[in-house]
Amino acid sequence: MQMPAPDARIMERRAQVASRLRAVLSPGAVIDDPVATRAYECDALTAYKCPPLAVVLPSSTQEVAAALRVCHEEGVPVVPRGSGTSLAGGALPTADSVVLGVARLNRVLETSPEDRFIRVEAGRTNLSVTGAVEGLGFFYAPDPSSQLACAIAGNVAMNSGGAHCLKYGVTTNNLLGVTLVTMEGEVLEIGGAHMDPAGLDLLGAICGSEGQLGVVTEATLRILPKPEGAMPVLVGFDDPVTAGACVSGIIEAGVLPVAIEFMDRPCIRATEAFAGAGYPDCEALLIVEVEGSEGEIEEQLGAIEAVARRHDPVELRRAKTPEEAAAIWLGRKSAFGAMGQLGDYMCLDGTIPVSELPRVLGRIEALSREYGLEVANVFHAGDGNMHPLILFDANADGQLERCEALGAEILRLCVEVGGCLTGEHGVGVEKRDLMGVQFGEGDLEMQMRVKDVFDPGWLLNPAKVFPLGASEGRRA
Amino acid sequence: MQMPAPDARIMERRAQVASRLRAVLSPGAVIDDPVATRAYECDALTAYKCPPLAVVLPSSTQEVAAALRVCHEEGVPVVPRGSGTSLAGGALPTADSVVLGVARLNRVLETSPEDRFIRVEAGRTNLSVTGAVEGLGFFYAPDPSSQLACAIAGNVAMNSGGAHCLKYGVTTNNLLGVTLVTMEGEVLEIGGAHMDPAGLDLLGAICGSEGQLGVVTEATLRILPKPEGAMPVLVGFDDPVTAGACVSGIIEAGVLPVAIEFMDRPCIRATEAFAGAGYPDCEALLIVEVEGSEGEIEEQLGAIEAVARRHDPVELRRAKTPEEAAAIWLGRKSAFGAMGQLGDYMCLDGTIPVSELPRVLGRIEALSREYGLEVANVFHAGDGNMHPLILFDANADGQLERCEALGAEILRLCVEVGGCLTGEHGVGVEKRDLMGVQFGEGDLEMQMRVKDVFDPGWLLNPAKVFPLGASEGRRA
Numbered sequence: 001m002q003m004p005a006p007d008a009r010i011m012e013r014r015a016q017v018a019s020r021l022r023a024v025l026s027p028g029a030v031i032d033d034p035v036a037t038r039a040y041e042c043d044a045l046t047a048y049k050c051p052p053l054a055v056v057l058p059s060s061t062q063e064v065a066a067a068l069r070v071c072h073e074e075g076v077p078v079v080p081r082g083s084g085t086s087l088a089g090g091a092l093p094t095a096d097s098v099v100l101g102v103a104r105l106n107r108v109l110e111t112s113p114e115d116r117f118i119r120v121e122a123g124r125t126n127l128s129v130t131g132a133v134e135g136l137g138f139f140y141a142p143d144p145s146s147q148l149a150c151a152i153a154g155n156v157a158m159n160s161g162g163a164h165c166l167k168y169g170v171t172t173n174n175l176l177g178v179t180l181v182t183m184e185g186e187v188l189e190i191g192g193a194h195m196d197p198a199g200l201d202l203l204g205a206i207c208g209s210e211g212q213l214g215v216v217t218e219a220t221l222r223i224l225p226k227p228e229g230a231m232p233v234l235v236g237f238d239d240p241v242t243a244g245a246c247v248s249g250i251i252e253a254g255v256l257p258v259a260i261e262f263m264d265r266p267c268i269r270a271t272e273a274f275a276g277a278g279y280p281d282c283e284a285l286l287i288v289e290v291e292g293s294e295g296e297i298e299e300q301l302g303a304i305e306a307v308a309r310r311h312d313p314v315e316l317r318r319a320k321t322p323e324e325a326a327a328i329w330l331g332r333k334s335a336f337g338a339m340g341q342l343g344d345y346m347c348l349d350g351t352i353p354v355s356e357l358p359r360v361l362g363r364i365e366a367l368s369r370e371y372g373l374e375v376a377n378v379f380h381a382g383d384g385n386m387h388p389l390i391l392f393d394a395n396a397d398g399q400l401e402r403c404e405a406l407g408a409e410i411l412r413l414c415v416e417v418g419g420c421l422t423g424e425h426g427v428g429v430e431k432r433d434l435m436g437v438q439f440g441e442g443d444l445e446m447q448m449r450v451k452d453v454f455d456p457g458w459l460l461n462p463a464k465v466f467p468l469g470a471s472e473g474r475r476a
Numbered sequence: 477m478q479m480p481a482p483d484a485r486i487m488e489r490r491a492q493v494a495s496r497l498r499a500v501l502s503p504g505a506v507i508d509d510p511v512a513t514r515a516y517e518c519d520a521l522t523a524y525k526c527p528p529l530a531v532v533l534p535s536s537t538q539e540v541a542a543a544l545r546v547c548h549e550e551g552v553p554v555v556p557r558g559s560g561t562s563l564a565g566g567a568l569p570t571a572d573s574v575v576l577g578v579a580r581l582n583r584v585l586e587t588s589p590e591d592r593f594i595r596v597e598a599g600r601t602n603l604s605v606t607g608a609v610e611g612l613g614f615f616y617a618p619d620p621s622s623q624l625a626c627a628i629a630g631n632v633a634m635n636s637g638g639a640h641c642l643k644y645g646v647t648t649n650n651l652l653g654v655t656l657v658t659m660e661g662e663v664l665e666i667g668g669a670h671m672d673p674a675g676l677d678l679l680g681a682i683c684g685s686e687g688q689l690g691v692v693t694e695a696t697l698r699i700l701p702k703p704e705g706a707m708p709v710l711v712g713f714d715d716p717v718t719a720g721a722c723v724s725g726i727i728e729a730g731v732l733p734v735a736i737e738f739m740d741r742p743c744i745r746a747t748e749a750f751a752g753a754g755y756p757d758c759e760a761l762l763i764v765e766v767e768g769s770e771g772e773i774e775e776q777l778g779a780i781e782a783v784a785r786r787h788d789p790v791e792l793r794r795a796k797t798p799e800e801a802a803a804i805w806l807g808r809k810s811a812f813g814a815m816g817q818l819g820d821y822m823c824l825d826g827t828i829p830v831s832e833l834p835r836v837l838g839r840i841e842a843l844s845r846e847y848g849l850e851v852a853n854v855f856h857a858g859d860g861n862m863h864p865l866i867l868f869d870a871n872a873d874g875q876l877e878r879c880e881a882l883g884a885e886i887l888r889l890c891v892e893v894g895g896c897l898t899g900e901h902g903v904g905v906e907k908r909d910l911m912g913v914q915f916g917e918g919d920l921e922m923q924m925r926v927k928d929v930f931d932p933g934w935l936l937n938p939a940k941v942f943p944l945g946a947s948e949g950r951r952a
Contacts, residue, residue: 114724114831137730159672170672172680173649186918194895195827195859196635196646198903198914199941200688200923204648204680212676225730248590254613254701295771351671355590383671419670427674438674442662446929447676453925465675 010053010095017074017098018054024066029104031055040081040099044146045089048429052079052093059104061179061187061217068215069185071098077462078183080211082154083125085146087347088428090158090210094462102153105217108132117176117193119220122153126160129221138223141168144424145336156216159208161424163259166382167291168224170424172207179218180206183455193220205450210426211461213454227291230258232328233301235308236282236315240264240365240377243284244357246311247381250288251354255303260382261287261332264361267339267376267389268331274338277331280315286381287332335378344394345376346403347387349425350414354384363413364388371406373399385423386414412437427465435467448474486529486571493550493574494530500542505580507531516557516575520622521565524905528555528569535580537655537663537693544691545661547574553938554659556687558630559601561622563823564904566634566686570938578629581693584608593652593669595696598629602636605697614699617644620900621812632692635684637900639735642858643767644700646900648683655694656682659931669696681926686902687937689930703767706734708804709777711784712758712791716740716841716853719760720833722787723857726764727830731779736858737763737808740837743815743852743865744807750814753807756791762857763808811854820870821852822879823863825901826890830860839889840864847882849875861899862890888913903941911943924950 018032031037032054041051053076058064071078077097084091093099105121106128112118113136120129126147129140143162144150154160156178161170168174177191191203206213237243247260263271264284272279279285286308290300301318308316319325339345352360361377368375379387388410392403411421411434421431421438435444448466451458451474458475465471494508507513508530517527529552534540547554553573560567569575581597582604588594589612596605602623605616619638620626630636632654637646644650653667667679682689713719723736739747740760748755755761762784766776777794784792795801815821828836837853844851855863864886868879887897887910897907897914911920924942927934927950934951941947 112829112831114728115829116727159677161672172677182922188919188922189916190919192894192896193829195861196637196684196896196899198897198907199911199920200926201635201648201680201684202923202926204677204683207680208672208677251592252590293775295775299769299771353588353591353669355588385671418668420668420672421674423672431674435675440665443664443666444675446658446664447678449929450676450678450926453922453929 014053017076020070020074021054021056021067024070025056025063026059029057029059029063031057040084040093040101043084043086043089043091045087045092045428045430048089048092050093050095052097052099053095055099055101057101057104061181064100064102064181064215064217065185065187067100068181068183072184072457072459075457075459077459079461080153080157080215082123082151082157083149085150085154086158086426086428087349088422088426088430090154090426090428090464092429097462100215102151102215102217109218111136112193113138113223115193116223117220118223119218120152122156122216122219123151126150126152126155133223134226137226139226140221140223141165141174142171152219152221153216156207156219157209157211158424158426161380161385163261163380166260166380167256167258172204174222175203175207175219176222177220178203178206178216180214180216182214183457183460188214191220210428210465212451212465214460228293229297230289230291231297231301231319232287232289232325233304233318234285234287234315234328235313236280236285237311238283238314240284240361241358242311243286244361244381246286246308247357248355249307249311250304251382253303253307255300257288257300257304257382258291259287259289259380262377262379262381263332263335264377266374267335267378270338270342270376271331271335274341275331275334277334278327279331282314285315287328332378339376339389343391345389345391346407347389348407348410349423350386350411350419350421351423352384352386352414352417352419354382356417356419357381357384360386360413360417364410367406367409371402373403373406384419408434429464432465433467444470490529493552496546496550497530497532497543500546501532501539502535505533505535505539507533516560516569516577519560519562519565519567521563521568521904521906524565524568526569526571528573528575529571531575531577533577533580537657540576540657540691540693541661541663543576544657544659548660548933548935551933551935553935555937556629556633556691558599558627558633559625561626561630562634562902562904563825564898564902564906566630566902566904566940568905573938576691578627578691578693585694587612588669589614589699591669592699593696594699595694596628598632598692598695599627602626602628602631609699610702613702615702616697616699617641617650618647628695628697629692632683632695633685633687634900634902637856637861639737639856642736642856643732643734648680650698651679651683651695652698653696654679654682654692656690656692658690659933659936664690667696686904686941688927688941690936704769705773706765706767707773707777707795708763708765708801709780709794710761710763710791710804711789712756712761713787714759714790716760716837717834718787719762720837720857722762722784723833724831725783725787726780727858729779729783731776733764733776733780733858734767735763735765735856738853738855738857739808739811740853742850743811743854746814746818746852747807747811750817751807751810753810754803755807758790761791763804808854815852815865819867821865821867822883823865824883824886825899826862826887826895826897827899828860828862828890828893828895830858832893832895833857833860836862836889836893840886843882843885847878849879849882860895884910905940908941909943920946
């Protein structure tokens, strides 16, 4: 008797799993047509692609639990997916996995301005959470660049940040509770609208766990009253290291702006060519925005300008009208688009202590020369979350490899100065093999033992976060 | 042959364990004299007492690891202890346990105003952390009432709060990283001074874990710039429910005071008799304090007064000088002392959504009548952390039992309205058997499985946090 061909075996497996999933889900919730599943073959890290065995799109926590129970019984890995905007390959399928998309779980379940929270299903997009409460005078603070598209499920999985996070914190600081479904299909309620959970507080471990512990189907989120107004100031410098020192100075002075955004010359140039924002021709600039009443804005901008003047700025331009404010932000908001015009780039995401900014910027410049690849810097400077963009030509022989090597070197530098491999994009597949740079063996072992508790078979979001050898060893 | 008497067996065990501990610790670090160990027989919940087998007072993380390795090999339970100020019996020994006190670990390891953190050994007292940075213009925000005595180790274990936590968050919001020693003596580094850890974020689970996961020997803490000034306003009402509604109104208006403290009539009366603070004779009062520059204080107090006026206050008194501010705070700060003059009391610690304050205050009043025991309320109202004080006579037959039953009923009420069994005191031994009110079996099981990971033998801080039956079953 002949063994069936690999394709036939996959088809058989697919048919078996899909049929069991169809039996427990609403009509139209299971996609197993190989053409249709191609839509789920990658996320925003498009360099890596792999169509999954099948895709399920459940409409309720109960359906998520039912789908997970089937996959658990069948021993099929499950890749949870929000909107697929991960820049680190957090939702990249494996060929033997079922993608579990939560996009249909998008309802608002409860809104309480008195207690300042909203409870939503986790497939709801980030911006539409604010949309649901802005009529009441509130907003949801974390604002990743992808906020129009990205889902709360992905925000929780990656502990997402954004420009406003300097003042308001990242997702973990604005998340009060979740409904989590384990791989075995058990529904857990963790945290809630009240202060301080009793017993072990597992919410922090779930936030940022990149789908390793369970599937988040509902989230209780902190909402905040909208500030009366906001106004930015633009400060230009004749060298990036001084700009970095000015950021430290602002933080040290005790002002808490909503955002401190940093752009260096390569980025300013590209942006000017692309968007014509009228930025000064200088080595680095900061955009510092504050919020509050007119009086509060006046006071904070005054304090920021006083710090800036001590660092010999070549430009100091305070917006006085909403139009002037929009002009200041125009360049920053076009920066990634502008960089894309220049060619291929790789966007890194490391964090460092703010006081290390000047030193790290200097080291990145030196590394850039050493590797012969230009690096542009545009990032959230106030909380030390850097996004160096390495420019390269994907068609030139060896450039991608050189770019990857330079990227790893920069991330090692972040860890070396007391920072972290990833600020808001997550580890995903992209940085799994750099985890050993950040963590000792004992630290990683403890993290993996916690994963063991939630997902003993290592079926959830396989081959991510942990070094590949370690996670494959664990699964076997 | 005769079995040795129980006392002889304990003495033998004590001698064996103490001798092994002495071999790995500095001279004077092991206390096994039964008279001397009596100093460690209880914490601030003095109703429960039990002298331990022995006490160790290590002077470094390495000594903590060495002591834990010995206890692990000997199968001796370990009770970690900060300063012993727990109100929930969090540091209560068992007769077969070694108390591991971290009081000698009290050094400042690193101070960084630029990056706004301080790294200290965990035995350092809360107030002396602020002491180490106030010369630089900074402070450490969480401020439990016991801050003069309590250790950072205990603050981390209980996720401690305080009056300032409405604005600045509780310990978990101000903790950046810890050094944790597991029961097996392994030293783990979790979190750090940078933003957003990669991989699983275990810091949140450790904060508030009440010594169940490991012994925290070092902590990296967020420090904040000292505000320019602070000023309170006192608002009196002719019923407590309206006072509760005013608290919701202030929060909903988007003002963020540093503190909103609440006192009801029984508490006001006792305080006036004790301290003569000049409070109005009314049913409830709020002390609302704001911080910032003169202009910011003016603006915030104006907004608070506008909300207060809509709730028909019988008194509205804004402090204009530091002396007037001190007079307003005098009564609140004397409140617990004043209540102690009235007789015995039990202090509860539940949290509720702020919008439920009016309803919960009404229900507590009804329960107080039903049980025939007076309840006084004095608490941090802004974040819904209630501290009802049940007054009783410990010498009157059955009163303690009635008091305990009423306390449990009030905590059940907190959970019922969407709140939590404990705000800042922890579960300890006091509330372990109420955990089932808060959590489903699956939720508790998942918490216990995480405990399994860190402490497979269930030797750390035994018989606490989890329902007694469950934790004893686990240990066996």
